[in-house]
Structure formats: C-alpha cells, structure tokens
Amino acid sequence: MSADDVLVCGVGITPFGRSEATGRQLAVEAVHTALADAGLPWSRVRAAFGGSDAAGNADTLVTRLGLTGVPFVNVRNGCATGGSALVSAVNALRAGAADVALAVGFDKHPRGAFDPRPADWGLDEAYGAEGLMVTTQFFAMKIQRYMHDHGITPHTLALVAEKAYANGVRNPHAWRREPLTADEILASGMVNDPLTRYMFCSPGQGAVALVLCNRAVARELGGAAAPVALRAAVVRTRRFGSFEVFSPWAPGGTPTSVSTDAARAAFEEAGTGPDDIDVCQLQDTESGAEVMHMAECGFCEHGEQRWLLASGATAIGGALPVNTDGGCIANGEPIGASGLRQVHEIVQQLRGRAGERQVPGEPRTGFTHVYGAPGVSACTVLTR
Template identity: 55%
Template structure:
C-alpha cells in the first residue's frame, strides 16, 4: 500500500541580491520559515532532499541547522532541479520509507546572463562560443521560430513580461518589484530578437523549502494541507528542438515539457481544465508562451488571443505566474521550482494576499524546464 502525500509547510528566503550572505545561509532561512509554517522543529524532520547549481554539497546545510543524523540526498537537474527534489521527497513518503521530509533549494549566481561553460555538461567548447548553449541566443532562436510558425506577435511577449512585473510588484519575496509598461519592454535593448532585455529573467540568489508528510497525519500540523498528486520528470527525445541539439533531426519531436505534463496529469487523474492556477518556466517571455501550449492549456497559436484578453492575469480564467514568475523573481536555479510550489500552496490555501486568485483554486500546476532538455511537471490539489 502507498501513502498519499501532503505539503504542510513552505518557506522562502526572498530572491534578489544579498551581498555577504551565502546560499547556505539563505537556505537555513527558508528551512526555518517552512518549519515555522508547519509548527515543527528541525529534529522532527526525518530526511531531506536538496538541490543547487552553485553549492556542490547542499547536504552540508545540516551543519548549520543541526546535526541530527538524517539522511540527505543531493539532486541536480539544471532548472528542473526542484522537480527532482520534490519527486524524491514525495516518493520516499509515498513508499513508506519516512513520514516527514523536506525538499530544499538554494543558489547564489553571479551577475550576467546564463552563459554557463558548456563543458560542464559534456558539450564541446565551440558550442558555447557560437551561441548555442545556455545563452540568450538559444532562447531568442527558439522564441523566434515559435512565433513565426504560430503567427504570434512580439507584443504578446511584452504583454507576458508586463504581467509578470505587475504580479511581482505584489510579491514581497520578488527580486523585481516595479511594474514595467509593455512599450518600455518592447523599447528596451534587443538582446536576441524577438527577445528584449526586459523579456528575460536574471540569474540571482535565494532559497525555498517545502515540508511534506503522510497525508493521514497532516491534520496534526495544519488544517489546510495541500496534496502532491503527481510529479513527472522527462528528458528530451531525439529530434526535439532543445538546448543541446547539435545536428538537424531526421524527424522532429515535441519538447520534454509535453511528455512531463501529460504524465503528471495522467498520474494525478486531472486535466488542464481542472487547474485553477499555473506556474510556468519563464526564463524568457517566449518560454511562458510556448509552455502554455506544451502543458496542454491551449492550442499552439491561441496564446496571442488568450493573453490579449487577460486570461492569464491574476483576475483571468487561467492565472499564470501569479507571483511574477522568473521574470520578476529571477532564477536561483536550485530554488526556482520550490518557489513555484510555495506560490501554489499559498494560492490553494487562500493566503496569497493581494495576488490571491478569486475563489481560492483547488488545483495547481507547475512546470520546470532545464537544460539540456529535462522537464518536470507537478500537480497539487486541496
């Protein structure tokens, strides 16, 4: 018999720039916030899973929190790291190995674009030198191709970014907390067409943590549990147009985001129509547009109309990135997906304050996409 899994505590260290503060210290703040949210002490935690790009051994955080001897598993899957941490934590509880655990993410990235050394993941140096790796060039090429194929305008990208800046202004944990008008976004420097400067997120600093337990004991800690219905992680297949595509495919295939989303919905027993609040990877505004269709929330090409009609606004029928997403929060890679869960839990509890979706949604969805082509999808419900 397997156990149902509930989220009983969430915590965040704000995202942004924090001189003199290490990723580990930010991680401890997120953990303590999650513990306080659940009414637990560190010694109540039976195991932990943690992920980071910059910190080689996130497990070392136990030295700051307390040496209680718990098992700690380090995970990494680029921007999809938090999906792997969430899945590992939930599965250990679901399979009866532990009753209460915590997933942690933390990072402290240097200023600048995501220009990571490609040799770190087995790619040749020339791959990064000609702009094909984790750079603005790749994101721009992908967005340009998608907009061309589906007759979507550059202004739609500006609308996405403007929405996320507005939402970030309502989020005390966000990095960028100032609304930026659509025209200013369009008029900002073009980094890689069709993406301008203000259409990109920024690598930054922060941490987040989520505490889970067996659902049948969740009432001991909270009267508002949120249930982890499914987590699915998928890698790309041959022919997918993704970061490490080094040669022309014989036949094109879809993004791993499609497969991860489908698997998560199937495992959860819900459909995109049941979802009341959505968190999508928006490394750039084009990514949010693309992921709307890849996750199954609309047909390819319908995004232009839906976004223009305000469907993805907090007040719309399908609120997307209500906390500002990556565009407003930035992306400390290891923490990014747990920030998504933090927001979904607040929304499903009805405690998101000024950015609360009306009617308190009963189901939420989060999608992460990480290079070189790994996607993680999570479904949570009340």
C-alpha cells in the same frame, strides 16, 4: 500509498534578488520557515533532498540545522533541481522510507549571464566557441521558429513580461517590483531578436523549502498546517527529435517536447487534466518560454496564446492565472530554487494566503512546470 496521500504541510521562502547572505544561509532560513509553518522540529524530518547549481552542497546545511543523522541527498539537475528534489522527497514518502521529508532548493549566482562550460554538458569546446552555449541565443532561435509557425507577435511577448512585472509588484518576495508597460519592454533594447532586455529573467539568489508529510502525520498536526495534497510530481528528460538548450537541432517536422511529456505524465498520475487547473506556474526564463509552455503543457492550442494574453485570461483575475508571483521574469532565477518557488506559490494560492496576488474564487487545483537544460522538465499537480 496513493498519490494524494503526500501532503505539503509547510513552506518557506526568502526574498529573491541580491543580498549579502550566502546561498546556504538563505537555505537555512527557508527551512526554518517551512518547519515553523508545518509546526514540526528539524528532528522530526526523516529524509531530506536538496540542491543548488552554484551555492554549495545541500547536505552541509545540517551543520546549521542540526546533526540528527538524517539522510540528506544532494540533487543537481539544472533548472529542474528543485523539482527533482521534490520528486525524490515524494518517492521517499510513497516508499515508506519516511513520514516527514524535506525538499530544499537554493542558489546565489554572480552578476551577468549564466556561463556554462561545454565540457560539463558532454560537448566539444568548439560548441562554445560558435556561441551555441549562449542561452539567450537559443531561446531566441526557438521562439523565432515558433512565432513563424503559429503567428505569435513581439507584442504578445511583451504582454507576458508586462504581466510578470505587474504581478511582481504584488509579491513582497519578488526581485523586480516596478511595473513596466508593453511598449517600455519592447523598447528596452534587443538582446537576441525578438527578445529584448526586459523579456528575460536574471540570474539571482533565493531559497525555498517544502515540508512533506504523509496523511497520518498531517492528522497529528491538525488544521494548523493547512496541508495541500501533492497529487503528482514527475521529472522527464528529452526524447529524440527535441530542440533543446545546448542542443538546438531538429530532424524536421514538429519537434518533440519534454514539457509535453512531463505535463501529460503529471496529469495522468493525478487523474486530472489541464481543464481542471485553476492556477498555474510555467517556466518563463524569457517571455517566449511562457508562451510556448502554455500550449506544450496542454492549456491552449498553439497560436491561441496571443488572444489569451491580449484578453487578460492569464492575469490574476483571468480564467487561467499564470505565474501569479511574477515568475522568473520578476523574481529572477536562482536555479536550485525556481521549481520549488513555483510550488510555494501554488500552495499559498490554494490555502488562500497569497495576499494582494490571491486568485479570486477559492482556487482548488494548481499546476507547476519547470524546464531546463539540456531538455529536462518537472511538473506537479496540487489540490486543496
């Protein structure tokens, strides 16, 4: 089976933010929506992969979905959980183990910052006592170095968040739907220099599900499913010399980048490149992340981001729209769902079904990228 014989035939998403629903309830809702979108019953799914970081085991969703005996594998891989579930589902189709597969990601996090335990990451407790488990501190250290090396200013960081909130206004599933100006974002209170309060995403809740089919099943479904070809789906871990969450160390020189490795692998698998992408989703845990990932994934040279953002090139009507649904900054981050939310958005953009946030000109090719601790990245390439 070739790479473009894996098709996304159904997508489902819940509103992100906070509600009384459990993470598992949201996941079931997203799965039902995705199945209805594909025009398939749950009994037709031959393999399922899913996960969350804090909301329970995905395989237990069968108690609500139906006890069909389907093989259902739990996935837990930090912020790359959704992307890893998707890669697993893709591999099941390519191996011929299934002709219809499900990928689902969901989470429900408590209020406040993420609270990782050093022992879960193979680290001594002293590491936490020194404050090195604080993710806001890590992201600040990383973007401080990047700004120094490439001439990025705090105003550029504010423009990333301003765009995110503006796009969130157009997204009915987004958590943050109020516009904010760059000046308001800069004045919102320093968390870790240079990152202010409104430059960060917030832990939240939400669920996304994708139904994948091979080409034979897609033909049976006809045009109703509006399938999108998933040309590549890859996951990579860090190499020596990287500077990562919970491992903020570099041996000197230019650090290696797991995001660069994953993006290159995805483009190679798809037989395409950054210049061919019409719309993309990049991990934006905070404003600096989107800036760095633009260059790390090959969409610009390091330092060019300040001009691209100032010119509106990454806005919905720009040359390369980035995070058209508001990204993590506007949607929040339910860890298990974020990577699949990105794919959901690209599928809707390529279908022409993104509503008020639809990219003009009938985009044909999309890219997604997620990054998480302790140096894991998942990327996809999709085509209409």
